[in-house]
Amino acid sequence: MNIRLRARGASLFFCLLMAISHVAIPSSASALTVNEVVKDLACPCECPLVLEDCNMTCGLEWKNEVGEMINKGMTKQQIMDYFIGKYGDEARITPTQRIRGKVYQYTRSFDTADWVLLWGGLIVWVLLMFFGIYMGVKKLFFSKPQDIQKARVDP
Helix, strand or coil: CHHHHHHHHHHHHHHHHHHHHHHHCCCHHHCCCHHHHHCCEECCCCCCCECCCCCCHHHHHHHHHHHHHHHCCCCHHHHHHHHHHHHHHHHECCHHHHHHHHHHHHHCCCCHHHHHHHHHHHHHHHHHHHHHHHHHHHHHHHCCHHHHHHHHHCC
16 A cells, blocks of 8 residues: 555656656757748748748848847747838738749749649549539439439349
């Protein structure tokens, strides 16, 4: 009985120690990174990329500036407020800019053949989907009841 009580006390102490150490000791996983900040900033260049993906000189300068601010101990909100205060709302990325930037990032190396294959494949897929749905609806709603009975009897 006494051993069980000591084992419970030891396990309780261990759990408490783990919980306190998890809260008290900062982990590197919770540290702010440059990519966490720049994913919400628009690129200052003329390119349509998101600042997170931009590797042009002006984008790299902003990333370096963000890194310096992080090293000074600024939070993400403080850094965002600084850029928006200095450059205006153009520094904040909109959902439309984010979508255009990602599309541009993945399709900037497309040539004519790639675009033809992309849109041709999409059209074929839509036609196959339409045809499959059409045939399913036609069979379900417009077949005669005896055809359905026959289909159930003859596998």
